[in-house]
Amino acid sequence: KAGVTQTPRYLIKTRGQQVTLSCSPISGHRSVSWYQQTPGQGLQFLFEYFSETQRNKGNFPGRFSGRQFSNSRSEMNVSTLELGDSALYLCASSPRESGSGANVLTFGAGSRLTVL
Amino acid sequence: GENVEQHPSTLSVQEGDSAVIKCTYSDSASNYFPWYKQELGKRPQLIIDIRSNVGEKKDQRIAVTLNKTAKHFSLHITETQPEDSAVYFCAASSRNQGGKLIFGQGTELSVKP
Numbered sequence: 001k002a003g004v005t006q007t008p009r010y011l012i013k014t015r016g017q018q019v020t021l022s023c024s025p026i027s028g029h030r031s032v033s034w035y036q037q038t039p040g041q042g043l044q045f046l047f048e049y050f051s052e053t054q055r056n057k058g059n060f061p062g063r064f065s066g067r068q069f070s071n072s073r074s075e076m077n078v079s080t081l082e083l084g085d086s087a088l089y090l091c092a093s094s095p096r097e098s099g100s101g102a103n104v105l106t107f108g109a110g111s112r113l114t115v116l
Numbered sequence: 117g118e119n120v121e122q123h124p125s126t127l128s129v130q131e132g133d134s135a136v137i138k139c140t141y142s143d144s145a146s147n148y149f150p151w152y153k154q155e156l157g158k159r160p161q162l163i164i165d166i167r168s169n170v171g172e173k174k175d176q177r178i179a180v181t182l183n184k185t186a187k188h189f190s191l192h193i194t195e196t197q198p199e200d201s202a203v204y205f206c207a208a209s210s211r212n213q214g215g216k217l218i219f220g221q222g223t224e225l226s227v228k229p
Contacts, residue, residue: 035219098214
């Protein structure tokens with residue numbers, strides 16, 4: 001059974017540009033959550049999608065957005081990149097919506113974004 | 117919203133010793149508490165979890181305890197081995213907040229042979 005796949009694994013952008021990251025969940029998993037990981041800040045929750053609908057949202061500015069497709073694949077977009085957006089972006093999938101109970105997440109390897 | 121505090125941020129132990137990592141949470145409605153291990157350059161992986169209706173859970177050398185009254189939970193690793201070296205994250209989720217997992221800041225555990 002394939003795991004959670006994230007693309008691209010590494011990317012470099014400059015300030016002001018935008019970026020789109022992709023996440024393919026485990027087959028059969030319908031929930032996709034996104035986290036930003038930076039040294040010292042741990043894992044910061046961005047948002048969760050289930051059945052193509054955003055179900056939860058973290059405390060990030062509107063420059064961070066996402067969507068989910070009918071096949072459960074998800075993308076997140078960051079517009080007008082800032083230096084502080086440099087981070088590892090992790091996506092995680094789960095068979096159920098987080099609000100339904102214990103939300104066991106399986107993480108992807110992440111997309112490491114560097115903003116110059 | 118939910119806030120999870122994790123201590124210590126770094127922990128160094130000798131091989132064979134025990135290690136304890138502690139977390140506190142703010143939302144009394146939190147009902148699910150997983151622990152993730154992230155080895156250097158790898159993805160976080162679930163190692164153990166506990167639900168609010170249980171006070172303790174063990175899996176071989178690792179155990180988690182939960183004190184709902186004090187709103188804190190702890191990870192205990194006994195007979196530590198060098199391969200236990202990693203960053204450990206605690207997390208909590210509350211149905212009041214849609215069940216999203218909120219993570220602590222992480223503890224970097226170093227086991228010296």
